[in-house]
Amino acid sequence: MAIEITVPRLGWSMDEGTFTQWLKQEGEWVRKGDMLFVLEGDKAAQEIESFDEGTLYCVPNGPKPGEVVQVGQLLGYLLAKGEQPPSASGSTTAGPATAGTTAPGTTAPGTTAPGTTATGATAGAATTTGTSVTAAASETSDRVVSPISSPRARRRAMELGVDWQAIQGTGRNGRVRERDVLAAASDGWGGQVRSGNLPVASGGLSATRRTIAQRMVASHQQTAPVTLVTTVDATQLVTVRSFLKSMLSDNVPSYGDIILKACAVALRKHPRMNARWESENLLEQSDIHIGVAVDTEDGLLAPVLQHADRLTLNEIAKRSKELVEKARGRRLSADELRGGTFTITNLGAMGIDAFTPVINLPQCAILGIGRIARVPVVRNDQVVPGDQLTLSLTFDHRIVDGAPAARFLQEIARLLENPKELS
Numbered sequence: 024m025a026i027e028i029t030v031p032r033l034g035w036s037m038d039e040g041t042f043t044q045w046l047k048q049e050g051e052w053v054r055k056g057d058m059l060f061v062l063e064g065d066k067a068a069q070e071i072e073s074f075d076e077g078t079l080y081c082v083p084n085g086p087k088p089g090e091v092v093q094v095g096q097l098l099g100y101l102l103a104k105g106e107q108p109p110s111a112s113g114s115t116t117a118g119p120a121t122a123g124t125t126a127p128g129t130t131a132p133g134t135t136a137p138g139t140t141a142t143g144a145t146a147g148a149a150t151t152t153g154t155s156v157t158a159a160a161s162e163t164s165d166r167v168v169s170p171i172s173s174p175r176a177r178r179r180a181m182e183l184g185v186d187w188q189a190i191q192g193t194g195r196n197g198r199v200r201e202r203d204v205l206a207a208a209s210d211g212w213g214g215q216v217r218s219g220n221l222p223v224a225s226g227g228l229s230a231t232r233r234t235i236a237q238r239m240v241a242s243h244q245q246t247a248p249v250t251l252v253t254t255v256d257a258t259q260l261v262t263v264r265s266f267l268k269s270m271l272s273d274n275v276p277s278y279g280d281i282i283l284k285a286c287a288v289a290l291r292k293h294p295r296m297n298a299r300w301e302s303e304n305l306l307e308q309s310d311i312h313i314g315v316a317v318d319t320e321d322g323l324l325a326p327v328l329q330h331a332d333r334l335t336l337n338e339i340a341k342r343s344k345e346l347v348e349k350a351r352g353r354r355l356s357a358d359e360l361r362g363g364t365f366t367i368t369n370l371g372a373m374g375i376d377a378f379t380p381v382i383n384l385p386q387c388a389i390l391g392i393g394r395i396a397r398v399p400v401v402r403n404d405q406v407v408p409g410d411q412l413t414l415s416l417t418f419d420h421r422i423v424d425g426a427p428a429a430r431f432l433q434e435i436a437r438l439l440e441n442p443k444e445l446s
Contacts, residue, residue: 282439
């Protein structure tokens, strides 16, 4: 019996994702445990593992690399030897998969999609399994979507940056056709221009951009944010960094690495800053996992350095470099994006002194790093050149009050003014 390959749900809020590529050729034999295709969810691209075996058959008019797919959408089948594909295999309509079992909090190195044993998993998310696909796209509570569209219309919508779900179709039963997409594009109301070659999701946005937007709004709605700003005498910090550059041929810690180390030490002394608000309660976390905001072509990502307080400065430099490279190469795994208890974001390289970082829910706080500026400073009643760094700490006032947050920021400043204590 043919086993369906469908798009898994990679998170509770996921309605659609971006199909990246098949990892097997059509007609190739797939074994249990083989990686079958790559699917981009909210922020990370994941390889989807097969829990079944058979010959891969891709449905006609299936998604091309970069196209948006709906959760539960039929992608193909795994066929037994000599088995013919089902006659309905040409269908590419999408809808939510019919739930079989749900296992909260499951994780796996590769998320799995095909057939009755197909699963999809991310951090803190449920795994959904199922065998059937509805014939019409789902209607979410916050938007009205067109019931159906032709594959050609969806491809043309992606090319033109048009949201086909917002178009009134002229086909049978309101089906959106290619001519409807072209008309919407020419009228200028049906879509948005996209930058570069980013795949278009609902509203002309990439899945990553939509997730960033949702989380930023949620942060402002669900926290009581307050930002504290302080300046740090960075003279010794610059001296130590220059010394490290002269001594090391590679893996030289950046200023950001040194500041991350200082944050890890300070969080150990101020555990309330490492807490989170959960179900109207405070939960102090014993592990210190620090996320580092990374600017990528797809949007802002925050890969996490696990147990940052246990790492040496050299280990932090090596690990942070690896995570940044993977983030910009779209190679981060779900595990590398989850579990953060504190976040650091750095705009100093862009000439920014101070700013208001947005808290990364459900964390308590986020530290913004400004530029290191050469400025006149007063030492021993003399005006001399000096180096100055600006730090901006945004914290959730529900979790911690202003004075404890200020003491935490003072501790970071003290460590940076005496960086030899971090070795």
